[in-house]
Amino acid sequence: MLCLGVSGGLDRVYESSPELPSTFLHDGAAVLVRDGRVIAAVEEERLNRVKHSNKFPNNAIRYCLSAAGVELGEIDRIAFYATEAYCNTMLERLCVSQPIPLDAKLVLRELLAREFGAEVDASRVSFVNHxxxxxxxxxxxxxxxxxxxxxxxxxxxxxxxxxxxxxxxxxxxxxxxxxxxxxxxxxxxxxxxxxxxxxxxxxxxxxxxxxxxxxxxxxxxxxxxxxxxxxxxxxxxxxxxxxxxxxxxxxxxxxxxxxxxxxxxxxxxxxxxxxxxxxxxxxxxxxxxxxxxxxxxxxxxxxxxxxxxxxxxxxxxxxxxxxDAGCALGAALMMSNELGKPVPRERLRDVYWGPGLGNERAIEQELNAWSGHLDIQRSDDIAGGAADWMANGAVIGWVQGRSEFGPRALGNRSILADPRPAENKGRINAMVKKREGYRPFAPSVLEEDASEFFELPDGKREFPFMNFVVRVREAQRSVLGAITHIDGTARLQTVSRETNPAYWDVINAFKKRTGIPVLLNTSFNNNAEPIVDSVSDAIATFLTTDLDGLVVGPFLVKKRAPTRRDWTALSVSLPPYASLHRVRSHTAGNRQETVCEIRTGRSDHDSMRVSHELFELLMRIEGEASLGWLLDTTESDEAKREDLVKELRLVWEQRRVRLHPPRAVCDCNETQGEAQPELMSMAMSTRSSGEEAGQRVRLQSASG
Structure with missing residues (x-):
């Protein structure tokens, strides 16, 4: 019995919806359950790269179906994470400016039919209490x-x-x-x-x-x-x-x-x-x-x-x-129970339900596509190699196995470091996260050693999900300076050899070198994106932060200094959630000026200003284009071209554009398990005194 739970919005990633209440339609996800057991689950943000995605989770659904080797028509029940009455009320608010039918079940069925080419009978679609x-x-x-x-x-x-x-x-x-x-x-x-x-x-x-x-x-x-x-x-x-x-x-x-x-x-x-x-x-x-x-x-x-x-x-x-992504899990489990297949009575031990990395050859091919930027070494002792790096002060990205379901990096899509030097906290906040210096980091500890370093209530030894702040033992607080918060606590993850042997091995290897069975663990992302999911995500984040090393599968990866030719060989594309806008606004002196923006949402609050030169360069892209070709189409001198490349790299760091090897070499979306979006909208608008005015022109092209 197959049951699919769904959370998220009722439009696609390149469509722009009116504003809705902040408590509705976010954290899109899909969870597939077979006979009461989860076989696949992923949040849409991991795939469409939009934080807390409020879009229809078509990529997440596609992944779940692929993981189970089934088609949508083979799913016994599909459940949405809110009641039909509530969804219909939200649709009424939407239809103030858009001709949308006030029937949530019809909208959901039409979205599924459009995305998956399969009609879904109304009897197979349910709405559940949130x-x-x-x-x-x-x-x-x-x-x-x-x-x-x-x-x-x-x-x-x-x-x-x-x-x-x-x-x-x-x-x-x-x-x-x-x-x-x-x-x-x-x-x-x-x-x-x-x-x-x-x-x-x-x-x-x-x-x-x-x-x-x-x-x-x-x-x-x-x-x-x-x-x-x-x-x-x-x-x-x-x-x-x-x-x-x-x-x-x-x-x-x-x-x-x-x-x-x-x-x-x-x-x-x-x-x-x-x-x-x-x-x-x-x-x-x-x-x-x-x-x-x-x-x-x-x-x-x-x-x-x-x-x-x-x-x-x-x-x-x-x-x-x-x-709210967890509501997709609850919805699927409710349907499974209703159909006579309840969840077995056993404690959840892990949530490694997301996409994997592919086989070793696929990982190597993806890394080699960036060979001008990366130094790649295969290791038969990947845990030992990573532990050597960290014991010598390196901060690394660690990417193994299937990704975690939920907001925590639990050792498969993590940034790892030595938990001892207190300065590591500020260093990582500055070099990777670019966030407030007070923000704490979590420790991952071998389950069998947890009580030596943390005050755990009697009889409790398993804390696998970073859900509890616990007290660090007073004698260990000065030892674990990078993960001990100002009040002597830490958000703990215990690691079991049974549930995650690869992660257990790297912590144990660090213990052998330092005597400390603990690592600093934080999510592998920068301040502008969700946690990485695919190899291509990991490479992009590695190259746009100051991380010292990257470990993917059996490969130890360092950065190398790319040549000008390595940069210009890359392709440039706009993510499907980004749009280009040329905007007229008033300055402080009430002079009118035209500015260029890349937006990732409906308003200028989600915008990043770019130069007119870069804007014109990006407007030439249809799907994707090589950076070298784009630069050749400009009339700028060499110094201006260098400035354009620098600006483009800054915009890439904020994930407003994508830089990647040509698709013939490396199809990043395909390895991610993500569907190719049908279209990407690039909108140019005119605005006066902060308000939209005039006619919007929408240019459409195949997305890259």
Missing amino acids: HEAHAVSAFAMSGFEQSLVFAVDGGGDFLSGLLAVGSGTDIRHLASFPEHNSLGLFYLETIRYLGYGLFDEYKVMGLAPYGDPARYRELFAQFYELLDNGGYRVHLDRIGPALLHSIEIRRKGMPFTQQHQDVSASLQEALERIVFHVLRHHREATGMTRLCLAGGVAHNCTVNGKLLYSGLFDDIFVQPAAH
Whole structure:
């Protein structure tokens, strides 16, 4: 019995939709389940390279079908991650400016037919309750026979959470939480005044330990109430006015003050108080000694860690893809159960469900296509070679096996380094992530050695998903300087030899050289992109960051200095999510000027300015073109051409263009398991005084 769960949007990556509520249509994913067991799962962002993709997950679906060796017509049930009524309401908002049928099932079936050339009978398409999908995704994978289940996020299906009891294969609802009581929106509304927005919540969680919650404790007490019987109420409308009068509002890019750190600490404390209030009551009322967590708020590892140490529950399971992509998992499992194939009662051990790298020959061919830029060496002891690099101070990209499902790099698409030097934290934040220096990194430790370095509750030794912040043993804090946060904690991953032997081997090899069975582990990406998935993704990120080395399959890879000819031999293409815009705007002196932009969204907030010369060069591309040919078509002198190449490389670092070997040498999309998009839109628009005006001209060509 094959069941496919789907989350995400109802348009394709090169189409532009009107704005929708921030709580709807993001984190697109597909999960394929056979007889209650997951056989393939991937988030759409890993394939279309759009962070938190709100597009239809056609690439993710295609991967799942390919992994199972089946066609769409062989799928018994397809389930979308929200109710049909909710989706129809969102379509009503869409149709204000677009002629879209107000029938979500019809839209979904038409998208599937268009993408996969197969008509899907309406009886095979289902819509599920959003928060029930969250709840099932956790309880069904926990291995528990019974537990309390708390699904809590920003919103979905007009609600923001669900509390239930899971028993056997059933979920019995205890309480639901309206959207105006959303803990996710409570957090989001506050961090707006700290210069952050949607999907930045985890950054504020990392900032909180630098602050003192007492400073704004009374202020935050005005923002929520704890009610009888585990109830609560949040007052979202009070947050903005109170903070505007109490703190200096931080704009994006401004430095953090102690005020901002204290607000972060007070916010985190308020969230913890509310969560504990809800769970204490229902723990006592139901007698449940185990807890399952899902929903975006369940990614707050600090809350999870405090629940762990509290002893309130004997065991806690947090679904590792707790955000909306995990609803695709829940939807698939719900359908499988409905069709008589429930999930086996066993604890989830790993989530390596994504695309693999292909065979050794395919990896080597991809690397060799970049031979002018890369020095490639095959090794029979890849773990030892990588460990030697790190023991000598290198920061490396590590790419092995199938990619992880969810937001954490768990040792198959990771950046790894020595966890000891405290300066590694700032170094990696600057050289790769280009992000705030306070942001912490996680440790990966051999499961059998974890208790030597971390204070683990009695009987607990497996923490495979980085879901809990735990205390680093005091004697080890100075030793593990790069992964110990300011409050003496770390977001832990234990690594089992059974579930990931390749990753276990490299940590063990590092242990043999240094005596430390721990590595610093962070996701393999830069600040402009999702975690890498394919070999081609890894190469692009390696070449556009200051990483010292790259390990892919059995190959140790270093950078070499490319010649001018190596650069000009590359092809240039626009990603399907990018569009070119020539914009008229007013300067501070009210003079009108024309600027050129590459946009990756609907508004200028998602834009990057480029020179007129580079804009004209990119306009010549139809699908893809060699950089050498493009430069030859310009009338610029040699110095100007060098400047164009430098600018193009900067734009490539931000993933607004793609640089890659010619497709005849290396078809990056094909190796990624990604469908070739049919068309790419390049739009030129005219805007006056910040508003769109005039007629938009859409140029279409085959995408590269």
